[in-house]
Amino acid sequence: MSDDLKIPLLDELEKGPWPSFVKDLKTLAPKKPMVRDLLRQLEKSYQDKRGYWKHGGLVGVLGYGGGVIGRYSALPDEFPGVSHFHTIRVHQPSGWFYTSEALNELMDIWDAHGSGLLNMHGSTGDLVFLGTVTDELEPTFRDLTARDWDLGGSGSDLRTPSCCVGPARCENACYDTLELVDNLAHRFQDELHRPMFNYKFKIKAAGCPNDCVAAIARSDFGIIGIWKDNIQVDQAAVAEYVDSGFNVKEFVVDNCPTGCMSLEGKELKIDDSNCVKCMHCINLMSKALSVGKERGAALVMGAKAPIVEGALLGSVIIPFMEIEEPFEEMHDLLERIFEFWDEYGKARERIGECIERIGLASFLEQIELEPLPQMVTQPRDNPYIFYEEYYEEE
Amino acid sequence: MSDDLKIPLLDELEKGPWPSFVKDLKTLAPKKPMVRDLLRQLEKSYQDKRGYWKHGGLVGVLGYGGGVIGRYSALPDEFPGVSHFHTIRVHQPSGWFYTSEALNELMDIWDAHGSGLLNMHGSTGDLVFLGTVTDELEPTFRDLTARDWDLGGSGSDLRTPSCCVGPARCENACYDTLELVDNLAHRFQDELHRPMFNYKFKIKAAGCPNDCVAAIARSDFGIIGIWKDNIQVDQAAVAEYVDSGFNVKEFVVDNCPTGCMSLEGKELKIDDSNCVKCMHCINLMSKALSVGKERGAALVMGAKAPIVEGALLGSVIIPFMEIEEPFEEMHDLLERIFEFWDEYGKARERIGECIERIGLASFLEQIELEPLPQMVTQPRDNPYIFYEEYYEEE
Amino acid sequence: MATQTERRTDIGPPHYSQFLHPIIKENYGKWKYHETLKPGVLMHVGETGTIYSVRAASARLITISFVRFMAGLADKYADGYLRFTSRNNIEFLLANKDNIEPLIKELADNGIPVGGTNNAISNVVHTQGWVHCHSSATDASGLVKVIMDDLFEYFGSMKLPNKLRIAVACCLNMCGAVHCSDIAVLGVHRTLPRIDHSTLGNLCEIPTTVASCPNNAIKPTTIEGKTTVKVDEDKCMYCGNCYTVCPAMPLADPLNDGISIWVGGKISNARTEPMFTKLAIPYIPNNPPRWPEVTSAIRNIVEIYVKNAKPYERVGEWINRIGWAKFFDLTGIEFTKYHIDDFRHAGTTYKRSVQNRY
Amino acid sequence: MATQTERRTDIGPPHYSQFLHPIIKENYGKWKYHETLKPGVLMHVGETGTIYSVRAASARLITISFVRFMAGLADKYADGYLRFTSRNNIEFLLANKDNIEPLIKELADNGIPVGGTNNAISNVVHTQGWVHCHSSATDASGLVKVIMDDLFEYFGSMKLPNKLRIAVACCLNMCGAVHCSDIAVLGVHRTLPRIDHSTLGNLCEIPTTVASCPNNAIKPTTIEGKTTVKVDEDKCMYCGNCYTVCPAMPLADPLNDGISIWVGGKISNARTEPMFTKLAIPYIPNNPPRWPEVTSAIRNIVEIYVKNAKPYERVGEWINRIGWAKFFDLTGIEFTKYHIDDFRHAGTTYKRSVQNRY
């Protein structure tokens, strides 16, 4: 069987020191005709410099509108193994933590029902099972749920939220990213599985402004940890950094964006009223500096890739919010946002585009938030003001 | 006569230390009914909190389309002195230089034909004669031209170009602002007097990046002096600044936007390859530092006030150009620009708006200039590229 | 009488060279450096001579008497040479240093201050206002007078962190340099154009009128058989551009016209790049003749700037350093929904990072 | 067999806590600091214990065999605990420091490198490409492989000025984090959608299709009696959004599809605010299997960055400091009209000051 797997171009990708997906896939090819034909079709793509997939179709599991991406080969006769090659998005656990036991169980399920190929993980965060046929969708789902796994999002629904490792393994975490994301995923199950939004809605939670999960760039609703009070400084540890020969002045102080730090001898002074919580100093001096004690998160909304109106970064809608169980304030806020979107959004318009179209100030009004200078880089510079209050003749 | 000039509100503007236009105008009121009625109508405006001028009408001198702004009182019966109150824009000399003799002559002309009120100068730069009647336009023009004065621009024409004091009294001038502007005014007389553009077109010439004539903010075509080589440093003079107690480090070095300077003892080092010619250091140390020797100008286009598409600052279309008599390169460039505008512009669309609509790259192509990275703050960040070259099947 | 054939046209302005002081002619393009001898007095040293400039204020809206008086002073102290600056001050060009003080004294005796150099508030760039323009939402000359009366101390001294440029414009056309000033005063209309349906069809071209609106608020319509236009209330932001092209759409409204205050613009490339002015106070009612709410609002901003800025920081540079939140905090100005941009590029002003002060 | 009533739905993901190593559970939210012991090895010190993370690379497109092998290693060295990172690396969570080297060795023996921490190039965020997506203009997994083969030395070392994040996306949908990466590789179509007029009317909703175009290039039309659409050649910039909503408008074109390279984006708020990635190279033809022009273009940028940037400067921070002109100069990349933005907010990227280097 495998000796007729002639993929000379792909073979080139077995070379070199970086892990080779071709090598890995080839190990599975003898057992899995799907994998074999995937490699063969891919080889053809490499030859012809084009993909050979048809535009996805609507497939799924009963009662869910999301979680499965239909995929069919454009050349089913040539590559029957991939005539159906659907994707199942499995909702990963917060922080992408697993035990070997859990992984082995998952692999057993996927071995039984699919190609045995997968992405760990997809860009949104899901555990992506790549390649199965329509008939196997429901059985796979059954086995997954039996083991406490559920599907993630796809289509115009709440997408699988994801978060950074946060308090599980990071001293910078300003709130519990893992618990929040787990909570939101469970609180909004309906929105996750049954597309009823105008378009996709992504949530990402980062524990601090380092934003290790790209919340400000890749989520419609981003929660980014932050603190309000002063950076905690252990001056003895600062002195150790200085003594160790680490150039605190050049590397730390001089790189502070607001210039609010100074090194006096071996003592580090911070004018916290001017600190913009950029994290740089804390990053470089993990042992001496840590985030403040009054912790919470900034909420940013509207990030997305370019299609349609151009890429957007998230923009601040709440500069600081306490993030505490049972996260009711967050639930309420999200509900107000979904309501707003339902009323004002257009089909296939991301919420960031909708906010830009409606205007941030109107959006804030609709979801009942106060305008604050922290939400803008600068006040308007054009005089086109929609005055709403005026005097009337008595 | 003047005892019936009851203007209690305006009288309040005689108080205070700043020169009072009311005081000044009152001296003329007894002689000039136009001034008297102007004050009376203005008093009414102050009472009622609104202006009393009609929308301007089309008046002018023979063969000219610009230079005069028609103005009529909305209350001609109440204020007959200002029933006509047109403005004549007189083209100022480069740099607003005068002799007392020239001024007195001008005042005599204005005394003979108008209200005797004027602005020195209008925001665009003209000597603005405020207030005369239609019948006096031609006689005023005759007397002006007899004394070598001509009208400035108004309407959709080339507006009166203006320039900073430049080489006439400033050590920073990188080219001859006065001569250039005088030359352009004469070269483009037709464009100046006979509106045939889509909209107004303003030229302003500043001798260096201090831009004392606001070229980057208030001209469709701005010429801003700049140099290419190194700042000229007189180290002995630097040392004198240091010795004088002037804090060169704090005030000069630390304010350099690129951090390309350093003070070593009393010696000032400049990494000119990183200097962005901001002028700050030269401004503060006039005796020690001066602009380089390879001088010319950067050309910026498109500045304007907000109406219609929002305010614009000028943007660089040529980072560096030598500005030498007979200024032919500049003439050619302006002609290409006028041609472009004629073809691509819309009525009442400023050229800056037109460039934004067409795209800077297309504009450059049309007027035959090379795209350069100095023309942008950054390359595009969106992937919506209009690829023009592609391969065709052989 | 001049006949048609004698009529001179297209002669352009007189060549400036005939108006230049001989010292200036000689040192044209050969200046070495300058010094500010005292507020309002500059000394420019050239290769072969020195010229002293004495900068005197002017109301800009002036009379032939005023100009003749100034010309007289020029004759007396400056060999007859003077110039005007880009901010409407008058500069006497003196060869003789000893003439400086007598000139200043005679100016002072006639109520004309000298100053505006270096770290001062110079003259206010401004516009026509109720004095000559049909568009105005406020007066300009009066505002300048009361503002400079109030800030007078800063014209004749040089105690600010840097130059502070004030501009006034009486409507959104912004004939003053309002969009790039340290502090700007802008007259604003705040209610819909009052359409004169009876004359509009005759006076105005409908397509031009419709096209004039930056926000597409104007639509053609027919009222009582007459072709006219209507304005969409929700889309109009009172800019007045329709009125500029169509006299039948005036915006003046004594009750609601007034003033907005803007801050933090600059033109020079010194240190930072040129910047637009940003909204500080959306609306203050017109209160002539002395607009006390306006002058005190400006003084408040100036004083807080003086107190908090570092040497050589312009207003906008200072605000950028401390952050806008702090600016609103220090000045006590309220931040409102009006401050959040909602025009074309509004999104580019949204805060797209979590770098903030608390 | 499960009956309908037993069917479980809406259970959401399993709670993460069951997958946490006991040391992590105890120190949850109580970490004090971390150190990077060597490339790929982190030590996090908590109040009551220390956990060691060993970060191993992964192709992301993997098989059940690979995962099982990794699970086996976790059992052997990490009490069965592991996690995946936001950039698709695998982190083994070790209680026992002594297990670090044996684990690294066994990984190495199986061709799996350890690294990606601190000032390294970590794994490449990427997408499906020809492996699974209908939209792709290039492959993703192959590109990642050849790029990381080429830059391998920077994964296992920490000799860069700062982190350097690379992303690959196979079309303008940018499922990878292409819009905010230090270096990004983006698959591009460059020719018009090839409309299948015979099926379009059946397959696609015309209004949705028309509305999908960011540049209003699509208009409804009728061809040979069939309702379909036409595309305005001058307005189409090959984004592919029409194809996303309408299968009858494919863009794939083997001759002209290819790759663009982007630089200078970042996500973190460290020092500077997050930034978008900017265009460096508009087009490189697809040249599978090893895309040599792409790898050498990236290596060129990386090497020049390494040589010129100051410690802790990200790519975009470095370019902002030296200026874009210098970037093009140093890298020898040609600046073309394509680099000048012409979309919505293009004007905001025009250089509106004369501050420039020469």
Ligand code: SRM
């Ligand atoms: C699988 C995945 C790429 C991957 O290899 O990881 C993916 C794959 C697809 N994405 Fe995506 N997107 C994936 C993460 C993203 C991300 C990144 C993220 O979520 O952080 C983005 C950019 C961020 C954003 O949301 O803007 C992204 C932006 C898009 C877009 C553009 C949306 C926009 O508003 O600009 C589309 C087009 C669309 O929605 O119709 C799209 C559409 C698609 C489709 C469904 C193709 C289509 O045109 O319908 C792709 C299916 C490929 C397939 O057959 O497997 N995908 N997509 C990612 C989801 C896996 C997961 O669930 O974990």
Ligand code: SRM
């Ligand atoms: C007289 C002057 C104000 C002054 O007090 O100095 C002035 C007065 C008028 N300007 Fe202006 N503009 C004057 C300099 C400016 C400037 C400043 C400059 O040139 O540096 C600007 C802003 C810069 C610019 O060009 O964008 C300016 C931007 C406008 C605009 C808005 C144009 C735009 O594209 O945004 C209009 C409206 C229009 O053109 O229809 C306008 C229109 C007007 C009109 C003609 C009113 C109108 O709606 O038709 C005003 C006539 C008033 C009158 O009756 O006297 N004026 N106008 C200035 C000309 C004097 C001179 O020739 O020296």
Ligand code: SRM
């Ligand atoms: C006379 C005048 C030019 C003219 O042709 O009329 C002029 C003359 C000088 N300017 Fe200016 N500037 C003049 C308007 C301007 C303007 C335009 C404006 O205000 O509308 C600007 C741009 C303002 C802005 O950025 O908003 C301007 C920005 C500067 C700067 C930059 C200041 C800064 O740090 O941002 C300098 C440098 C300095 O002062 O050290 C400067 C420096 C100078 C020097 C020192 C140049 C020299 O070496 O002679 C001159 C005396 C300065 C002084 O007043 O302190 N000049 N200068 C203008 C006087 C206006 C007035 O009456 O007050």
Ligand code: SRM
């Ligand atoms: C494990 C992971 C989070 C997770 O939940 O998976 C993580 C973990 C840490 N990040 Fe991160 N970051 C992780 C993705 C990111 C991302 C997201 C991305 O790359 O897509 C970013 C934003 C990147 C950007 O700005 O474009 C990110 C920007 C940072 C930064 C800011 C660096 C900077 O100066 O701009 C730091 C600070 C530092 O490294 O000193 C940081 C620091 C850290 C620390 C030191 C935090 C800590 O104290 O534990 C962790 C080890 C860092 C390391 O790898 O050197 N982490 N980190 C992610 C590892 C990805 C990988 O496999 O390489």
Ligand code: SF4
């Ligand atoms: S975002 Fe902050 S809290 Fe989360 S892993 Fe990164 S550094 Fe830690």
Ligand code: SF4
């Ligand atoms: S967190 Fe950033 S802004 Fe704050 S002190 Fe540290 S380096 Fe400066």
Ligand code: SF4
């Ligand atoms: S712009 Fe430059 S050259 Fe002109 S007056 Fe100002 S400082 Fe002098």
Ligand code: SF4
């Ligand atoms: S001109 Fe500006 S950028 Fe150049 S050295 Fe002087 S302060 Fe620095």
Ligand code: SF4
């Ligand atoms: S700003 Fe407006 S009101 Fe004032 S002069 Fe200009 S056009 Fe007239």
Ligand code: SF4
């Ligand atoms: S005032 Fe401005 S916004 Fe209102 S209708 Fe007229 S042009 Fe349009």
Ligand code: SF4
């Ligand atoms: S980037 Fe484009 S081609 Fe690649 S997976 Fe996403 S939608 Fe498909």
Ligand code: SF4
């Ligand atoms: S490829 Fe993009 S720009 Fe071209 S027609 Fe389709 S949607 Fe419009």
